[in-house]
Amino acid sequence: MSRNVLSVLVDNHAGVLARVSSLFGRRGFNIDSLSVSATNDPALSRITIVVSGDETELEQIIKQTAKLVETRAVFRVEQSSGVLRELLLVKVGADEQTRPALREISVIYKAKIIDLSPGSMVFELTGEPEKIDAFLEMLAGYPILELCRTGVTALQRGAPEYRLKERLLP
Amino acid sequence: MNGSQLLMELLLEQGVERIFGYPGGAVLNIYDALYQYSDRIQHVITAHEQGACHAADGYARLTGKTGVVLATSGPGSTNLVTGIATAYMDSSPLVAITGNVGTGLIGRDSFQEVYIAGITMPITKHNFVVRHVDELAGIIRAAFRIAAEGRPGPVLVDIPKDVSAQEAGSRRQEAGGVTQGFPLIPDSSPLQEAGSRRQEAGGVTQGSPLIPDSSPLQEAGSRRQEAGGATQGSPLIPDSFSLLEASAALINGAKRPVIYFGGGVNLAGAGELLRELCRKAQIPAVHTLMAAGVLGYEEECNLGLIGMHGNVAANRAVYEADVLLIAGARLSDRVALNPAKFAPHAKRIQIDVDPAEINKNVTVHCALPGDVKEIFAALLPRIEERGHPEWSAKIATWKAREYQPQDDDSVLKPHQVMRTISEIAGEEAIYVTDVGQHQLWAAQYVRHLRPRSFITSGGLGTMGFGYGAAIGASFSAGARPVVHITGDGSFHMNLNEACTAVSYGAPVVTVIFNNTVLGMVRQWQTAFYQKRYSATDPQRKTDFVKLAAGFGLPAFRCANLAEFRGTFAKALSIAHGAVPGPVWVECPIDKDERVLPMIPAGGSLEDMIMD
Numbered sequence: 189m190s191r192n193v194l195s196v197l198v199d200n201h202a203g204v205l206a207r208v209s210s211l212f213g214r215r216g217f218n219i220d221s222l223s224v225s226a227t228n229d230p231a232l233s234r235i236t237i238v239v240s241g242d243e244t245e246l247e248q249i250i251k252q253t254a255k256l257v258e259t260r261a262v263f264r265v266e267q268s269s270g271v272l273r274e275l276l277l278v279k280v281g282a283d284e285q286t287r288p289a290l291r292e293i294s295v296i297y298k299a300k301i302i303d304l305s306p307g308s309m310v311f312e313l314t315g316e317p318e319k320i321d322a323f324l325e326m327l328a329g330y331p332i333l334e335l336c337r338t339g340v341t342a343l344q345r346g347a348p349e350y351r352l353k354e355r356l357l358p
Numbered sequence: 359m360n361g362s363q364l365l366m367e368l369l370l371e372q373g374v375e376r377i378f379g380y381p382g383g384a385v386l387n388i389y390d391a392l393y394q395y396s397d398r399i400q401h402v403i404t405a406h407e408q409g410a411c412h413a414a415d416g417y418a419r420l421t422g423k424t425g426v427v428l429a430t431s432g433p434g435s436t437n438l439v440t441g442i443a444t445a446y447m448d449s450s451p452l453v454a455i456t457g458n459v460g461t462g463l464i465g466r467d468s469f470q471e472v473y474i475a476g477i478t479m480p481i482t483k484h485n486f487v488v489r490h491v492d493e494l495a496g497i498i499r500a501a502f503r504i505a506a507e508g509r510p511g512p513v514l515v516d517i518p519k520d521v522s523a524q525e526a527g528s529r530r531q532e533a534g535g536v537t538q539g540f541p542l543i544p545d546s547s548p549l550q551e552a553g554s555r556r557q558e559a560g561g562v563t564q565g566s567p568l569i570p571d572s573s574p575l576q577e578a579g580s581r582r583q584e585a586g587g588a589t590q591g592s593p594l595i596p597d598s599f600s601l602l603e604a605s606a607a608l609i610n611g612a613k614r615p616v617i618y619f620g621g622g623v624n625l626a627g628a629g630e631l632l633r634e635l636c637r638k639a640q641i642p643a644v645h646t647l648m649a650a651g652v653l654g655y656e657e658e659c660n661l662g663l664i665g666m667h668g669n670v671a672a673n674r675a676v677y678e679a680d681v682l683l684i685a686g687a688r689l690s691d692r693v694a695l696n697p698a699k700f701a702p703h704a705k706r707i708q709i710d711v712d713p714a715e716i717n718k719n720v721t722v723h724c725a726l727p728g729d730v731k732e733i734f735a736a737l738l739p740r741i742e743e744r745g746h747p748e749w750s751a752k753i754a755t756w757k758a759r760e761y762q763p764q765d766d767d768s769v770l771k772p773h774q775v776m777r778t779i780s781e782i783a784g785e786e787a788i789y790v791t792d793v794g795q796h797q798l799w800a801a802q803y804v805r806h807l808r809p810r811s812f813i814t815s816g817g818l819g820t821m822g823f824g825y826g827a828a829i830g831a832s833f834s835a836g837a838r839p840v841v842h843i844t845g846d847g848s849f850h851m852n853l854n855e856a857c858t859a860v861s862y863g864a865p866v867v868t869v870i871f872n873n874t875v876l877g878m879v880r881q882w883q884t885a886f887y888q889k890r891y892s893a894t895d896p897q898r899k900t901d902f903v904k905l906a907a908g909f910g911l912p913a914f915r916c917a918n919l920a921e922f923r924g925t926f927a928k929a930l931s932i933a934h935g936a937v938p939g940p941v942w943v944e945c946p947i948d949k950d951e952r953v954l955p956m957i958p959a960g961g962s963l964e965d966m967i968m969d
Contacts, residue, residue, distance in 0.1 A: 207479060244717060251714035257484040257504060328849045356504065357484075358496030 191220060192246055193265040193272060193342050196235040197227070197350075199258040207256055208235055217241070217249050221274075223225065230356075232260060237342050238317075245283030255358060261350040265342040275338040276313045276320045281331035283307065292331060299353045309335055361491040361522040361904040362391035364832060365455075368498040369399060374426050376833060378410035380437075382430025383470060386456030402833070404826065405606055405854040407434050410715065412439020412823050412852075413830030414436040415450050418778040419813045420788060424451040424505045431458045431469030435516070436477065441819055442479040442512045447817025448648060449625060451510035452480075453501050461489065478514045485514035491524035509712040510625060534730070536907075547748040570896055602733070605683070605707045605724050605940040612681035614749045615641045616701075618664060618693075621816065622649030622686015622710060627808045629653065629736035632685070638641035640745040642753055644672035647685050647797075647816040651807030656901040661753065667798045670966070671756035676961050678699050678752075684708040686730045690817070691720040697963040708732050761955045761968055768920045770945045772796070772871060772911050775944065776803035779841060779869060782927050784849050787839040788813065788831055790866075792824035792848030795877040798953040800843045822851030825868065830862040831883050840865065846872040850900070856909040859940035864932035868942045869926070870902055881952045885967065895949075902944045913942035 197203045205224055220238040227234050239249055243292055246264075254262045265272065276299075282290050287309070294301060294311055297319070303310035313323055317340055324335075365388060369377070380403060381389045383769075404410040407429040407935040409786070414425030416774040425445075429438050435456040445452040459468045475485045484496045484504050494517070501513040555698050555782060609615055623632055629652040634658035636643050643653060653660040682704040687693070694700040697720045706722040713727040726733050764787040765774045767907070770918060776799050785806040790813040791797040797814055804812070815823040828842035848960060849870055859866055880894040906913030912932055916922040957969045 204473070206476070210479045244721065248714065248715055251716075255712070255714055285425055295739060 189271075190240065190242070192239050192241065193340055194237045194239060194253070194272065194322060195261075195265050195342060195344075195353065196237060196253055197232050197261040197265055198235060198256075199219050199260060199355065200226075200231055200233045201258055201357070204233065204258045205235065207258060208253065209236075209282075209283060211252060211256065212237075212249075215248070215252055216246070217252075221337070223341050225341060236265075236339070238311040238340050244341075248315050254353075260352040260355065262345075263350045265344055267347075270344045272316050272342045273314055273338050274317050274322070274340050275319055276333060278313075278324070278327065279308050279310045279334040280327055281307060281333050282309050286330060288306075292324070293326045297326070299323060312318065359526050359544055360387065360391075361407070361488075361494055361524045361526065362387040362690075363394070364398060364500065365490065365517070365522070366395040366527045368495060369426065370496070371655065372502045373423070373822075374399060375401060377426040377428050377563065378402045378404060378413040378417075378830060379428030379658075380404060380407045380410055380430065380432040380434060380724045382432075382434045382457065384431035384459055384519045384520070385428060385434075386520065388428065388455075388457065388517070397444075398869055401428075402858070404829075404831075405856075406852065407437035408441050408822070409440045409826035409855040409858060411454065412444065412523065413855075413858075414452055414454075414822075415441060415445045415448075415823075416790060416827030416830035417834055418445070418450050419827070421834050422451075422724070422810065422812055423680075424453055424502055424627075425736050425941075426453050426455065428455045429457070430470065430565060431456060431474075432472045433521075434470075435474040435515070436472055438474075438514075439481070440478060440818075440822075441826075442478055442514065444480045444510040444815050444818045444820045444823055446483075448621060448815065449510050450491070450512070451505040452512035453498075453505050453542065454514045455481075456514065456516045457522065457834045458487070458516050458518045461518045462517060462520070472560055473517050474514065474934070481512070483515050484958055485516070487516045488518070488521050488714050491521050491526050491564070494526070495522070505816065509622075509710075533841030535679055550865070552584045554715055559857060579800065600738055601724055601726055603740065606737060607724060608705050608707060608724065609641070609680050609683065609737075609745075610740075610742045612679075612705075613746060614675075614678055614680040614752075614864070615639065615746065616675050616679040616681075616704075617641050617683045617685060618641040618645075618676060618701075619643060619652065619685040620651050620687025622644040623652050624649055624686075624809055626686060626711070626731040627809070628731035628734050629685070631731060631738065633657070633659075635738060635741060637733060638743050639741050640750065641752075642675055642682075642763065644668070644676060646690075646693055647801055647814060649687070650801050650804075650812040650814075652750065652809050655805040661757075663801055664694060666957050667802070667955065668693075668957075669807060670760050670955060670968075671753055671964055671967070673957065674756050675753055679704040682706045684722065685734070686710060690717045692720075693959055694720050696960055696962045715803040742901055769918060770922060772799040772947055773803045775841075775869070775871070775922055775945055775947075776800055777805060778923055779806040779843070779926060782805045782923070783839045783841050787811070787841055788822050789826075789827035790814070790831060790840065791840050792842075792844040792851075793819045793821045793878075794845045794848055794869040794954050795873075795881065795951065796843055796845040796848075799871075802953075804843075807827045821848040824848060825852050825855040825859075825866075825889075828868075829859050829862070829864045829865045832859075832866050833862075835865075837934070839862075839867065842866050842868040844868060844870055845877060845878045846870055846874060846898070846900070846902075846938075850898070853905075854939060856906070856911060856942075857892055860910050863937065863939045865938040867929045867933050872902070873947045873951060875949045877949065877951065878953070880949070881956075884950075885956070886950070886958070902942055906942045911940045911942065913944065917946070924942055 299311040299313035414427040418425035455908045505513045534863045662669040664672040682701045707724040708722040709726040716725045788811045832840045876894040903913045
C-alpha cells in the first residue's frame with residue numbers, strides 16, 4: 189500500500205465530479221483526498237486525487253477513470269517528478285502561556301498566524317502533505333479546536349507529458 | 359421543427375427503424391412526433407418499460423445494431439434500470455431515451471420526477487441531460503457513437519418535456535443571433551460541431567496549449583492508459599507489435615495451449631478467425647456463457663462451457679494449460695471462481711477491447727489491448743501450424759469422463775428436452791433464455807447454435823430478461839425460429855409481455871421448464887444449506903395453459919419426451935403459421951433436477967460436484 193497522486197483532466201461539465209466519485213465508490217477505490225480546480229483551459233478541469241493501493245489496484249483505478257467519456261487524460265504525479273502542495277488551516281486553543289511556544293513552532297514551519305483571538309489562534313500552512321503532517325504532529329500536545337486541509341494539488345515538473353484524448357462530447 | 363421532430367430525424371439518421379417503449383406524460387411530445395413519423399419508425403409498445411428495455415437489448419444482441427428504448431419520466435425511467443444494467447453487464451449497445459419533467463420543474467420533486475441520470479450513472483457508459491433543444495443533435499449523435507464504439511454498452515439521454523417541445527434553433531436568437539451557421543440537422547459530424555460551438559462560446563480552440571506534441575510514453579501498457587484507453591487508432595500501436603510477437607512466440611512454444619474466449623469474440627464477429635486459430639495450431643478452446651454459439655457444439659476444438667457449471671474437460675484443460683490465450687472474456691467470478699487458482703501453470707495472454715479488463719480479476723503476462731478480430735488477424739500469420747498429440751490425448755481422456763445425465767423417456771429430463779428443442783428448431787434458431795437452471799441446461803445441451811444466437815443475461819443474471827429480449831429479437835429474426843427457454847420462476851417475473859407478443863404477432867415459442875420451485879437457489883440450499891428451503895417453494899398453482907388462453911395465445915402441456923417432440927414441432931408451425939404469433943409449451947420437470955457439474959463459488963477443480 190502506498191499513497192499515489194493522480195491528476196485527472198476532465199471536460200468542464202456539470203456532473204463530472206459526481207461521475208468520477210461514483211466510479212470510485214462503485215469500484216471500492218479508496219480516496220484519501222480529492223480536489224477539483226480550474227485549469228488554463230476553461231474547457232477542462234483538473235481533479236487531483238490521492239489514493240492508496242498497490243500497483244494492481246492503481247492500474248485499475250487509472251484505467252477505469254480513463255474510460256469515463258469526460259476524462260481526457262489521467263496520469264500519475266510521482267513525488268520525485270512532481271510538485272505537490274496542500275493548504276492547512278488549523279485553530280488551536282491557546283492562552284498567554286502557550287502562545288509563545290506555538291508561535292515558535294509556526295516560525296520554524298513558516299506557518300502564518302492568520303487569526304488571534306483571546307482563547308485561540310489560527311495557523312495557515314502550505315506545503316507538501318508530509319510537512320503538514322509534521323507540523324500537526326508538533327501541535328499534538330495542544331488543543332486542536334478545528335482543522336481543515338484542502339487535499340493535495342499537484343503538477344508535474346517540466347513540459348507536460350500527457351496527451352489529451354479526443355473530446356467526444358458536445 | 360420542434361425537439362421531438364428533430365429527435366425523429368436524428369434517429370432516422372442513425373439508421374433506427376424501430377424503437378421499443380411506453381408512453382407517458384413527459385414524453386407526450388415525442389409520441390406526437392412518433393405518430394407523424396410512424397411510416398418510418400415503428401414503435402413497439404410493451405406491457406412494462408422493463409420489457410421494452412430487454413426487447414431493445416435482445417434486438418441489439420441479435421443484430422449488432424444499437425437498440426433504442428423510450429420511456430417517460432419517473433417510474434417509466436426507473437423501470438428501465440434493470441434493463442439498462444443488464445445491457446451494461448453484457449456490453450450490449452443500447453440508447454435509452456427518457457422524458458423528464460420540464461426544466462422549470464426539475465429539482466422540485468415534481469410529479470413523476472426522478473433524477474434518472476444520477477440513478478443510471480454507474481450502469482451506463484455515459485448519460486446526458488439535454489438542457490436545450492440546440493444540444494439535442496450533438497448529444498444524440500454522441501450517444502449512438504458511445505453506445506457502439508469500442509466495448510459497446512448502454513447510454514441514457516434524458517429529455518425534459520419543454521426541450522422536446524422547443525423550436526430548434528431558438529437559443530441562437532435569444533442569445534443575440536450569433537451567426538446562422540447552426541444547422542438543425544447538421545451533417546454527420548457531431549464532434550466537429552461540438553468543437554466549433556465551444557470556440558464560439560469561449561474562444562478556446564481544440565489545439566489547447568495543454569496538449570503537448572506527441573511524446574510517446576515508454577511502456578505500451580501505460581501509453582494506452584494515459585491515452586485514456588482510447589482504441590480509436592489502430593490497436594496495433596508500435597509497442598504492441600512486440601507484444602504480438604511475444605504472444606505468438608508463447609503460443610508457438612506451448613505444449614498445453616488453451617484459448618478461453620467470451621462474449622467479446624461474439625461482439626467483434628471474430629468467430630471465424632478464432633476457428634482458424636484453433637485449427638492451425640490444434641488449440642482446444644473453452645467458452646463463457648456469453649460466447650455460446652461462436653464455435654459449433656460438435657467442433658473438435660470446442661471443449662465447451664467453462665466455469666461454475668462448465669465441462670470437466672474445459673475446466674481441467676484451463677487448469678493444466680501452460681499457455682492460455684484469453685480473448686474477449688473478463689474472468690468473472692463465475693469463471694475464475696478462485697482467481698488465485700485460475701490457470702495457475704499458464705503464461706496468460708489477454709486480448710480485450712477494453713484495456714481496463716486486462717489485469718482486472720486475474721493478472722496476465724502479456725496484454726493485447728484492442729479489437730479481438732484485428733488482433734486475431736494479426737496473430738494468425740505468426741502462429742505455426744502444428745499439433746500437440748500428448749495434450750490432445752490427455753484432453754480426450756477428460757472428455758470421456760464428462761458428466762453424463764441419465765436419459766429417461768417416460769418423464770421430461772431437462773437435457774433431453776434441450777437436445778430435442780435444438781434438433782427440431784434446427785441450426786438457424788435463435789435461443790433466448792431467462793436466468794436459472796434452465797439457462798445453464800440450455801447452454802450445456804442446446805447443440806445447434808449460430809453466433810449471436812444464444813441470447814442470455816450472463817453478467818447481471820436478470821430473471822425476467824428472456825421474454826422481452828425474445829420479442830425484441832423476433833422483429834429482426836425473419837424466418838428464423840425464436841425459442842424462448844424459461845423456468846416458471848423467471849417467467850412469472852415478466853410474462854406480462856405475452857400481451858406484446860400477441861399484439862404484434864411475434865412468433866416466439868416459449869418453453870417453460872416448470873419445476874414449481876426456484877430451482878437454482880433451491881439447488882444451492884440443497885448443497886450448502888442442508889436443504890433448508892427458505893422461500894424457494896412458493897406453492898403457486900399457476901395453470902400456464904389457462905393463463906395463455908387469457909392472453910389469447912395457444913399453449914400446451916407435455917408429460918414425456920415423445921409428447922414434447924410432437925408438441926414442440928406443432929408449436930413452431932403454429933408460431934410461423936398463417937397468423938404468426940406466440941405459443942407456450944409447458945414442461946413439468948422434477949423439482950430435484952440439478953445443474954451439474956458444479957464447482958461452488960470460490961472453489962476450484964477439486965471441489966467439483968458431479969452427482
